Amino acid sequence: MSYLLPLLVFLPLASALFLFTTAGKISAQTVGFVAASAIGLSALCSIVLAGAFLTSAPSTPLQITLWEWMHTQEFSADIAFALDPISLLMILVVTIVGFLIHLYAIRYMEEEPGIARFFGCMTLFVSAMLVLVLSSDLLCLFIGWEGVGICSYLLIGFWYENPRNTAAARKAFYMTRIGDAAMLCGLLILATSTGSLQTHTVLTALGAGTIAPQALTAAALFLLVGALAKSAQIPFQTWLPDAMAGPTPTSALIHAATMVTAGIYLIARLHLLFAAVPLVMMLTAIIGALTILMAACTALVQTDLKRILAWSTISQLGYMFLALGTGIWQAAVFHLMTHAFFKALLFLTAGAIISRLHHEQDIFRMGGLYRSMPGLTAAFLAGAAALAGLPLVTSGFYSKEMILSSIWSAHFPLAPLFLPLAHILWGMALAGAFLTALYISRCVFIVFFGRSRTAASGSTPRLMAxxxxxxxxxxxxxxxxxxxxxxxxxxxxxxxxSSPFPHAEEPVWLLLTGGSVPIAGIVIAWILWGRATPVMQEIPGQSTIIRMAKEGWGADALYDFLFVQPFLFLVWLTRHDILDYLILGIGRMTRAISTFFETARTRSLTLFSGKTILFLHGGDALLARFQNGRVRWYAAWIVAGLCAALVSGVVS
Structure with a gap:
């Protein structure tokens, strides 16, 4: 069965190459059929592998090495795939949810002129994600990691004629590249410490204690930064809402099954490595809890339907990071799976609604859609209930409850004894659950049960339904x-x-609290927005804090001031060669000073020589008067001088 692993990756990759090379030469229906068929066959392979895996229950992962990438005396790397329970779960989620998204996109994108480019990027996206989750070598995993990054750039900027879309694509690319650089640093530290990046080899070296504590801490921190950037957690959260510039199927694929879950998968895959560094674990949990509240508060004041869902994705990913930070990686992966279901559903439903409302995305310009779109209303309600964690009847309740119950009993060795950090994080997660129910219920009441403002047209095609x-x-x-x-x-x-999970006896009050909080959020949302005369409406002049929340709490402005503007200044210096300008300026100043002194010297010498000439001319004229050739004047001057001499002698 090992041959199915490369086939999983090859099918969507071959589809992408075919679509890129035949762009504009085949019909839109054929393009969609080729792409969906490739992902569907990959999904079928995943199901076959799951059946074989569950029936045989192998004690070791199913592995296949395609070729040796590099081999030296101190380091080796292979292009190799391995199938174990966590990678099997991921390929099931990626291929099945990806297939449903591709099936939906056939009709959604059929009128787009660049449909071949779109489906080529989408299938390449799935192929890169499969490489990421199947790789048994961390360097091979990094190839898939970079692949989903470049595909997200291409898909977010799909409508590149609009400058805002290309700006959003660049923003996502730059911010995730920061995390990629940090991740590469972490991989290099592990490579120098173990001589290999095979996952099994790294974890074996960790268990043997051959990795220095300082190197282990540095590697874990760098890998955490990479995961935070890929999964849009604080402080890298600003790129994901702007990623809504891409087509709706792209948003569903990024938010549900592929790119943003890569950071969760990385930490879950290397959970033993992270568990060996308590500082990084505690930092992961705190960042996750802060992201939950920040993103939930931001989603509560958004008016764009897709941006509400984008911020909800960031918040739900915060739950996964919180679970990873408490060491319960199984709960994080479980929520990853259920989140893929309901978030793909919400985005695809939102895309169908926006399409039928003539591309209107403002929820306050919708309203009353349950009359004209009963099927879409039911689908959105199912996704919203799962996102809110409605007790007993939704998948989101069970995965979120698993996280909440695990956090309450978590232990953080580095936390001060007087600080009940686990209970504080549990309270933050519970507040996030309340806010989640509040903002998604607000969206439901305004969009589907509010006063109708925009007339809907058409119907939802069966291939999308x-x-x-x-x-x-x-x-x-x-x-x-x-x-x-x-x-x-x-x-x-x-x-x-196949991993031990502590199923401790959970207090009943803990379960009741976790189940009642979403209901409380829904009830309050109905009081505020659900009645015939809502208490709260969209107010043009909101307070400063609401404006800040709408803009993501000023993170973009802060990053613009700290990083973008200094970088642009350096670019300006480089473009204008300021050093050359400085040298030229000094030369011009030197020449000006030299010219000044030269002019002053010339003028002073000219003035002095002119005055000297005048003085000599005056003396010559005076002497000319004395030497006039008249003898009697000479005699008179002699007598006068003799008299003056006699007088001076007598006086003395």
């Missing part, structure tokens, strides 16, 4: 495979991961 129905089912019932013992001792998911 089928993926919505499948995702609705998964969003509602995809979480029953893992339930708290208080409800039922069902632990199919954790047994599937």
């Amino acid at each position: 089928i993926p919505l129905a499948c995702l609705s089912f998964l969003s509602l019932f995809g979480g029953v495979i893992e339930m708290p013992d208080t409800l039922a001792p069902i632990h199919v998911f954790t047994r599937f991961l």
Whole structure:
């Protein structure tokens, strides 16, 4: 069965190459069919592998080495794939959800002139993500990591004629490249410490204690930065809302099944490495909790439907990082799976709504859509209920409850004894659950049950409705495979991961609290926005704090001041060669000073010589008067001088 692993990657990759080379030569229907078929076959391979994996239950991962990439005396790297429970789960999520998104996109994008480029990038995106999750070598994983980054850039800027779209694509590219550089530094530290980047070799060296503590801490910190940037966590959260500039299927693929989950997968894959560094674990949990609240508060004041969902993605990823930071990586992966279901559903439903409302995205210009779009209303309600974590009837409840119950009993060795950090983080996560129910219920009441403002047109094609129905089912019932013992001792998911999970006896009040908070959020949202005369409406002149929340709490302005403007200044210096200008300026100043002194010297010498000449001319004229050739005047002057001499002698 190992030959299916490269086939999983090859099918979407071959589809991408075919679509790129035949762009403009085949019909839009053929393009969509080729892309969806490739992802569908990959999904079928994933299901076959899952069936074989579950029936045989191998004790070691299924591995295949395609070729040796490099080999030296001190380092070796292979292009190799491995299948274990966590990678099997990821390929199932990526291919099945990816297939449904591609199926939806056939009709959604059929009138786009660049449809071949779109589906080529989408299938390449899936192929890169599969490389990422299947790689048994971290350097090979980095190839897939970079692949999803470049594909996201191409897809976010798909409508490149609009400068705002290309700016959003560049922003996503630059911010994720910061994390990629940090991740590469972490990989280099591990490579120099272990001589290999094979995941098994690195974890074996970790268990043997051959990695120096300083190197281990540095590597974990660098890898954490890479994961935070890829998953849009604080302080890298600003690129993901702007990624809404791409087509809606792209948004669904990025937010649900591929790029943003890469950071979660990386930490879950190397959970033993991160668990060995308590400082990094505590930092991961704190960042996750802060991201939950920040993103939820921001989503609560947004008016753009897709941006509300984008900020909700950031908040839900915060739950996953919080679970990873507490050491319960199984809960993070479980929420990753359920989140892929309901977030893909919400984005695809939002795309269908926006398309039928003539590309209107402002929720305050919608309203009353349950009358004209009952099917889309039901689909969005299923996704919204799962996102809010409505108790017992949604998948989001079970995965979020697993995280909340795990946080309450977590232990942080580096936290001060007087600071109950686990309980504080639990309270923050609970507040985030309340805000999540509040903002998504606000969206539901305004869009579907408010006063109608924009008339809907057309109907939802069946090819778009089928993926919505499948995702609705998964969003509602995809979480029953893992339930708290208080409800039922069902632990199919954790047994599937083949990893020990502490199913401690959970207090009933903890379960009741986690289940009642979403209901409280829905009730308050109904009071504020759901009644015939809503208490709150869109107010043109909001307070400063609301404006700041709408703009992402000023993060973009701060980064512009700290990084963008200094960089642009350096670019200006480089473009204008300021050093050359400085040298030229000094030369001009020197020449000006030299000219000044030269002029002053010339003028002073000219003035002095002129005055001297005048003085000599005057003396010559005076002497000419004395020497006039008249003898009697000479005699008179002699007598006068003799008399003056006699007088001076007598006086003396």
